[in-house]
Amino acid sequence: MTTLVADSIGYRPMTESRHASDLDALLRQVARRDAEAFAALYDHTRSRVYGLVTRVLRDAGYSEETTQEIYLEVWRTAEAFDSEKGSALSWLLTMAHRRAVDRVRAEQAAGQRESRYGAANVERSGDLVADSAIASDERRRVAACLDSLTDVQRQCIELAYYSGLTYAEVSQKLSANLSTIKSRMRDALRGLRGCLGVS
Amino acid sequence: MTEPTGFDLLELATPYALNAISDTERATVDRSLAAAPAPIVHSFNDEVRAVRETMAIVAAATSAEPPAELRAAVLAAVQSEKPNQLGWRTALLAAAAAIIVGLAAFGIGTAFRPAHTPSMTEQIMAAPDKRSVSDQLAGGTATVVFSRQMDAGVVTMTNVPPPSPGTVYQMWLIDNKGPVSAGTMDAAALTPSATHLVRNIGKSGMLAFTVEPGHGSVQPTGTIITKLPLG
Numbered sequence: 086m087t088t089l090v091a092d093s094i095g096y097r098p099m100t101e102s103r104h105a106s107d108l109d110a111l112l113r114q115v116a117r118r119d120a121e122a123f124a125a126l127y128d129h130t131r132s133r134v135y136g137l138v139t140r141v142l143r144d145a146g147y148s149e150e151t152t153q154e155i156y157l158e159v160w161r162t163a164e165a166f167d168s169e170k171g172s173a174l175s176w177l178l179t180m181a182h183r184r185a186v187d188r189v190r191a192e193q194a195a196g197q198r199e200s201r202y203g204a205a206n207v208e209r210s211g212d213l214v215a216d217s218a219i220a221s222d223e224r225r226r227v228a229a230c231l232d233s234l235t236d237v238q239r240q241c242i243e244l245a246y247y248s249g250l251t252y253a254e255v256s257q258k259l260s261a262n263l264s265t266i267k268s269r270m271r272d273a274l275r276g277l278r279g280c281l282g283v284s
Numbered sequence: 285m286t287e288p289t290g291f292d293l294l295e296l297a298t299p300y301a302l303n304a305i306s307d308t309e310r311a312t313v314d315r316s317l318a319a320a321p322a323p324i325v326h327s328f329n330d331e332v333r334a335v336r337e338t339m340a341i342v343a344a345a346t347s348a349e350p351p352a353e354l355r356a357a358v359l360a361a362v363q364s365e366k367p368n369q370l371g372w373r374t375a376l377l378a379a380a381a382a383i384i385v386g387l388a389a390f391g392i393g394t395a396f397r398p399a400h401t402p403s404m405t406e407q408i409m410a411a412p413d414k415r416s417v418s419d420q421l422a423g424g425t426a427t428v429v430f431s432r433q434m435d436a437g438v439v440t441m442t443n444v445p446p447p448s449p450g451t452v453y454q455m456w457l458i459d460n461k462g463p464v465s466a467g468t469m470d471a472a473a474l475t476p477s478a479t480h481l482v483r484n485i486g487k488s489g490m491l492a493f494t495v496e497p498g499h500g501s502v503q504p505t506g507t508i509i510t511k512l513p514l515g
Contacts, residue, residue, distance in 0.1 A: 123359070123362055133344065139346075145351075175333075179301075183303050264295070
């Protein structure tokens with residue numbers, strides 16, 4: 086299944102991210118407590134994980150801590166990975182995103198958000214994209230798909246996915262009703278999915 | 285909120301997959317899914333999966349190389365867990381036993397129930413990255429055992445004389461943003477030893493102690509009498 090998805094979107098093996106099914110196999114080895122497989126998994130996924138976490142947290146120190154927690158969780162819970170339910174990369178990045186979002190919300194609840202994430206610290210979307218082993222043509226392809234969304238769709242993804250807001254908070258912030266926001270999020274994802282060719 | 289069913293539930297699949305719902309609402313959705321008809325559950329899961337696979341590819345757009353030293357830290361953290369569950373449990377039990385002895389010595393023997401989930405203190409004591417720092421404090425000893433992974437530490441004061449009447453010892457976590465209070469200990473707390481849990485150590489590089497008037501201060505007003513570097 087994952088292989089088919091990968092083929093259908095022309096998801097070529099890259100320096101960092103091997104073919105999706107290779108990552109699945111690595112993660113299964115990690116579930117058997119294979120430390121070498123774990124190191125390989127780290128090397129093949131680290132820039133996606135760290136990059137996503139940094140994009141959400143916007144703080145290098147927090148991002149390093151959180152990335153470390155994520156990989157520890159990978160080590161502890163790899164047995165729960167089921168390739169029938171999705172690819173290893175999506176399993177890992179879902180976990181990473183959830184941790185980052187939890188951290189942002191915890192900081193916010195603790196009232197530290199303003200000082201930690203003050204205006205001076207906030208970089209615009211895309212600014213954090215550092216040079217990495219991700220093939221530049223893939224990066225361009227994803228960027229083009231993000232560009233193909235409408236402004237309001239992109240704004241929804243920005244706030245809900247990268248800023249860690251709940252859809253209810255997005256609706257308040259944009260003064261739009263809940264079902265409008267849910268529709269925008271759904272349409273944004275359908276647009277991306279179609280553009281990227283995810284079956 | 286009312287329990288979402290059918291279409292309402294499916295509308296939440298995208299926010300759910302993007303982690304764009306509150307923990308409370310997530311729990312409500314999970315409950316509703318458990319009771320929902322199979323076709324609804326199937327559609328919901330398909331949507332969640334598609335969203336997550338899509339965002340996994342989108343992650344190429346935000347990729348950024350972590351600092352090289354993070355690799356060693358990650359691998360070391362995992363390596364220290366490697367002696368699998370048995371070793372982990374043994375370590376935990378050993379740490380718990382040490383704490384029981386410690387607490388009994390301090391005359392605080394209240395904290396233990398059988399078959400409990402590990403307390404924060406036990407988790408710190410069992411944390412693979414735990415470290416311990418001690419220094420003299422007013423003729424006694426202040427020790428902090430802390431874990432970055434747990435984001436917390438346990439301070440123990442032994443043979444520390446009570447502060448002057450009307451004052452307390454106050455602990456401060458200091459990071460590059462300045463000091464944040466980590467709690468106080470008064471004379472009653474110090475007879476003859478005391479432990480104190482410090483949470484949210486974050487990126488703090490130091491735990492410092494001052495003497496503060498009354499029940500403590502918002503910002504330190506006294507001079508630092510002891511510093512424990514959280515290196």
